[in-house]
Amino acid sequence: MRVAVIGAGMAGLACARRLAAAGLAPVIFDKGRGIGGRLATRRIDGLQFDHGAQYVTARDAGFAAVLRDLQATAAVGLWQTDAGAAHWVGVPGMSALARGLALGLEVRQQVQVTSVRKAAGQWLVAGDGWAETFDRVTLTVPAPQVAGLLGADHPLVARLQGVAMAPCLTLMAASHAPAAFHAESDPDAALAWIAADSSKPGRPDGQTTWVAQASPAFSVAHLENDMAAIVARMLPLLCDRLGLVRGQISHASAHRWRFARVTSALGLAFLDQDGALFVGGDWCLGPRVEAAWISGDAMGRAVLNGC
Ligand SMILES: Cc1cc2nc3c(=O)[nH]c(=O)nc-3n(C[C@H](O)[C@H](O)[C@H](O)COP(=O)(O)OP(=O)(O)OC[C@H]3O[C@@H](n4cnc5c(N)ncnc54)[C@H](O)[C@@H]3O)c2cc1C
Incomplete structure (x- = not known):
């Protein structure tokens, strides 16, 4: 068949x-x-970003077994976030x-x-x-x-x-400044999720790479903007949160997910x-x-x- x-x-x-x-x-x-x-994992100029799913949960026994098998081949590992939680991630990237x-x-x-x-x-x-x-x-x-x-x-x-599915605008940025935290989530903020991608296991050495996801409301409001305009809106928000100035950012780009997350299954x-x-x-x-x-x-x- x-x-x-x-x-x-x-x-x-x-x-x-x-x-x-x-x-x-x-x-x-x-x-x-x-x-x-x-x-997904994006590679740009020697930098690497998980610009889609950030980590994976495994409450289902069958899926947990799949992840354990992948762990045995080093294709997945555990990422320790600041909250003390450990999450499954792909190694060296989610893909x-x-x-x-x-x-x-x-x-x-x-x-x-x-x-x-x-x-x-x-x-x-x-x-x-x-x-x-x-x-x-x-x-x-x-x-x-x-x-x-x-x-x-x-x-x-x-x-x-x-x-129904909601969009998500995602910012990818890099800096030589060290990461002050691994991950932060605030559903009420314009940047609802910020993660130091480089804090995940098996990532390339070098710069600190950041992934910031806009909230659904922000994403809907700016969905049709071009990529440069999306970066121009999101990067100052990330810099503010990280206490960095624009000159400390060595790379910034964006990705538009039109159908990112299910809001009504x-x-x-x-x-x-x-x-x-x-x-x-x-x-x-x-x-x-x-x-x-x-x-x-x-x-x-x-x-x-x-x-
Ligand atoms: C920014 C973001 C953050 C997320 N964070 C998390 C998280 O932290 N944890 C979590 O568990 N989930 C997260 N998710 C959700 C998670 O990524 C999805 O639930 C999951 O990956 C969906 O898998 P899927 O196979 O259903 O769909 P998809 O991954 O969308 O796969 C569909 C595939 O179909 C292909 N395709 C589409 N149309 C065609 C066509 N016409 N012909 C050929 N191929 C086609 C596409 O290229 C794609 O590869 C996140 C998603 C996004 C976008």
Whole structure:
């Protein structure tokens, strides 16, 4: 049985691993240059930033076991924050966690899927100038992007109407000044999360690298600004908080996540049509990498149940 998995984020990887463990050879398509989706690490001029998910929680026993396995290969480690808490992070960056899960899987990177259609009892997965047929398809793109692939009038799309996702503007900055703290969270501040990325385990030696995430309100208000304008707004806020002046900042850039975090989840692990087309991702259960893993793993099991 041929299965296509659209998206190499945590949900797609969890689904594909479940299928591969049962002897199938799923084909994963991802439009991105890297593997991991929002589990992401950006490298710029020798600097490194986790500009998406900051750390991973593991309340689910199955997901905790996956992380322990990755820890044995040094692809994840524990990050001690100021609050005394220890959080799972990818090593040397968050994307390493995803790459560790992708080992042995067929991932077609930089391949954008533009449509998924039923054709003669199979599923036609198509992109720009190519098309391939599969027996089953699992879609793990953010909920607001499902309609673009299935068509706005697809019955599964109507069932996604209650799902909502908020954007997040993220600032990446570096300085030679030492970090005064590892992480700070204040949901009422314009910069709702500030982390010294370089305080995570296994990061490159050298400068202190910072990641600051704007609050949902700030992100919505400035979402369409160009990157230079976003940096110009966020950097002074970060400098104020760190007690630095602009001249002490050696690098500053920004990233716009249009669909960063789920604010209203579906409440089910996934949706399917006739046990052949599946849609899932973090937006099914909540705004966490762990939720994406649970959804993807559940989709993989459901595909196998129908075999
Ligand atoms: C700034 C930020 C901070 C966060 N912080 C945390 C945190 O600290 N802890 C935590 O647990 N979670 C955090 N999250 C949430 C977490 O990152 C997500 O819940 C999780 O990574 C979602 O995984 P996913 O597989 O469902 O989706 P994604 O990671 O979005 O994966 C979807 C994949 O589909 C691909 N794709 C989309 N459309 C197409 C197409 N047409 N064709 C081919 N490929 C396509 C994308 O390239 C992407 O790789 C954060 C998210 C953001 C953005």
